[in-house]
Amino acid sequence: MDSRSPSAEILIIDDEESIIDGCRQALEKTGYSVITTMDGTTGIRLAREKKPDLAFVDLKMPNCSGMDIIELLSKEIPELVLIVITGYASIVSAVEAMKKGAYDYLPKPFTPDQLRAVAQRGLEHRFLKIEATRLREEKEFMERNFITFVSHEMRSPLVTIQQYIESLKVIADDVLPPTAKDIIVRCEKRLENLQDLVEHWLDVSRIENGTFFKTREPLQLNSIIEKSIEELSPLCQRRELTLGADLKDSLPGILGDQESLLRVFTNIIGNATKYTSAGGTISVSTDFDEYYVIAKISDTGIGIPKEKLPFIFEPFYRVRGKEERQKGSGLGLTFSKKIIDAHEGKLEAYSKEGEGTTFVLKLPRVQAE
Structure with a gap:
């Protein structure tokens, strides 16, 4: 599912019932699925169980610090986008929360439009993070499989070409004019360079995946x-x-x-x-x-x-x-x-x-x- 879509799931952890109700109405009106709790410990459990796309966390909670929630969830669920909502914290507190893993900061009081804008921005951020991770994993997969590709798709044809050239020299060396022999020599040199290139690249790939040498x-x-x-x-x-x-x-x-x-x-x-x-x-x-x-x-x-x-x-x-x-x-x-x-x-x-x-x-x- 594209986490930028309105069907994304959002968790709200805040100890004020009015904030919980207002956020739910504003976000559900846009089409988001909303989970709420007024308890920090329950919020951690819900985040672990439901794996929401985004979470709004109040810094000032009665039984569990919002700062602790952010630090814990950012480590346990790195794809979860965390946004601080609070009415008492200073800019220093907001910066500290972002250092611990929060993505953004929404001060109270806020309007429904401000809430939705921050939610949309956070979901866009999550989508980009997931895409970046996917592309990185795809790149790593291609690099891991590069040795196999080179071995089967390049080395074998090069060996075959080399054998054809050797056969040509044996069969027709006596009848070939000097210019043709010179062309064959040039071909052999280019082929040798290409084989060296393939071997060097294979070596580099083996070093990267740890198979080039295993003992010291x-x-x-x-x-x-x-x-x-x-x-x-x-x-x-x-x-x-x-x-x-x-x-x-x-x-x-x-x-x-x-x-x-x-x-x-x-x-x-x-x-x-x-x-x-x-x-x-x-x-x-x-x-x-x-x-x-x-x-x-x-x-x-x-x-x-x-x-x-x-x-x-x-x-x-x-x-x-x-x-x-x-x-x-x-x-x-x-x-x-x-x-x-x-x-x-x-x-x-x-x-x-x-x-x-x-x-x-x-x-x-x-x-x-």
């Missing part, structure tokens, strides 16, 4: 960084970049997933190679403080414009520049941020256009007993 083990961050440097050194040599490290000795241990953290460092260092010109430097250093083991990855590349820096961890966002050597999926930094978040750490970026970028990774250290 004691690790030394320096050893993970050394492996990533070893992996990327040949690439840096080809691109005439200096890749150096200043790793602090006796670094405290961390708890984490080695493979995912290794990917974080290869992502960020690999990203630096795309935006750093030949002759430039990429440096990695480690340190620690009372709470975190800290790694910094700095480059002397083109930097990130100030207005783009807040968006670099968003999915598919890429800082395009003339120095960029190759295109990526736009998910590498998103993946890295979510992995560090999943480790209860922090990933931050600092940059100045034309001078370079520094990524700072902080992972909780294992505390000595």
Whole structure:
């Protein structure tokens, strides 16, 4: 039922019989279903049993504070819209009631038109809240099912296309002219990029639903960084970049997933190679403080414009520049941020256009007993 309609159910909790009767007549004349009580405890029971769409609550009740009723019902029935009606409370009391969960405030005395206007506004608010909740739940459902969709609807066709290309190369490689072979190579490269994109997005989805990694083990961050440097050194040599490290000795241990953290460092260092010109430097250093083991990855590349820096961890966002050597999926930094978040750490970026970028990774250290 659309809670904005006149058939909505309204509960009135007030200890004045004249207020109860006046509100009932004004609201029932509009078509609302009205439940009334002059007792606060009974009002709580009716709210629990009847689940009304909206409730008017008097702050000054003989056996139960209206403030307590509002605080209780706002927690127990969050979809219930609560409106304060009272003749003695100040604006301070009204503000306090709204802090505890009331939506609006109607001072006594009030006219039937004022009552109906506030009721209509409250029901509109309830409808919007319900719609927002529905849309959020729908979005979460779609995100939870995205992995299944990608797995079945995208991965299988990509594998089939790859098999067709391989078959074409075997069957017709000897008869194809160089231009056709070049087209096949381009197709393979595009297909590889698309497969990487799908895999990266699957990884991001798995991180969000908690299935990417389930266990953590004691690790030394320096050893993970050394492996990533070893992996990327040949690439840096080809691109005439200096890749150096200043790793602090006796670094405290961390708890984490080695493979995912290794990917974080290869992502960020690999990203630096795309935006750093030949002759430039990429440096990695480690340190620690009372709470975190800290790694910094700095480059002397083109930097990130100030207005783009807040968006670099968003999915598919890429800082395009003339120095960029190759295109990526736009998910590498998103993946890295979510992995560090999943480790209860922090990933931050600092940059100045034309001078370079520094990524700072902080992972909780294992505390000595």
